[in-house]
Amino acid sequence: DEAHVGERVAVLGAGGIGFDVAEFLTDGGDKASEDPETYFRLWGVDMDYTGPGGLAAPERPAPPRTVHLLQRKTSKVGAGLGKTTGWIHRAELKHRGVTMVPGVRYDRIDDAGLHVTVGDESTVLEVDTIVLCTGQEPRRDLYEALIAAGRSAHLIGGADVAAELDAKRAIKQGTELAASL
Incomplete structure (x- = not known):
């Protein structure tokens, strides 16, 4: 921000x-991930094939x-x-x-x-x-409030285990939960 x-x-x-x-x-600020020309220039890919193997000197701004x-x-x-x-x-x-x-x-x-x-x-x-960027703590405030209000809630992803946030684990948990509902 x-x-x-x-x-x-x-x-x-x-x-x-x-x-x-x-x-x-x-x-x-060059946004190489959004612009193929910029990406190729930064990584030394010669799309005109003027150099051997389609390679050029990579341009790396400071x-x-x-x-x-x-x-x-x-x-x-x-x-x-x-x-x-x-x-x-x-x-x-x-x-x-x-x-x-x-x-x-x-x-x-x-x-x-x-x-x-x-x-x-x-x-x-x-x-x-x-x-x-040294770790996370699970945030369970909403879960606990829902349970206290007598609502059904499930913990998955970082709210379940925040250590070393693992997208693959969170997606698996979400998929398994959705399938079980």
Whole structure:
């Protein structure tokens, strides 16, 4: 919305939401996902076939800000993304210069920035904005109000289990619930 985001950002949490936020924050406004010509230019696809194999030098404009995508897990950053699409998200962020760091311990925040430890090495990331994508809590207010009012209600998706929001699980739950009704 209208939140001010500085030029140096740390995104804490590298799940799907963290990746989406990092992509949003490094988007130069070219809307490549909506315009095939722009997409081909950014990825070096020569639709006129003037170069060998239909390839051209990719045009990569400088992103509007520097972003660090951090996670506490020691596994590969983005390992939980979709098997068929995760690679493209990682590649796009790499093209945009996003540093992706696993195994981070968040120590503190002060005027110098975000103090972190990775392995045995402590460092300060000089950032002016920190975005938390570090988990969710289920919101069951409406469910509880409906039950208290004697209405029938069902919990599915993030209201059921908010940890690592899982669209595939939520869709499965919704489909199974609809079929049972």
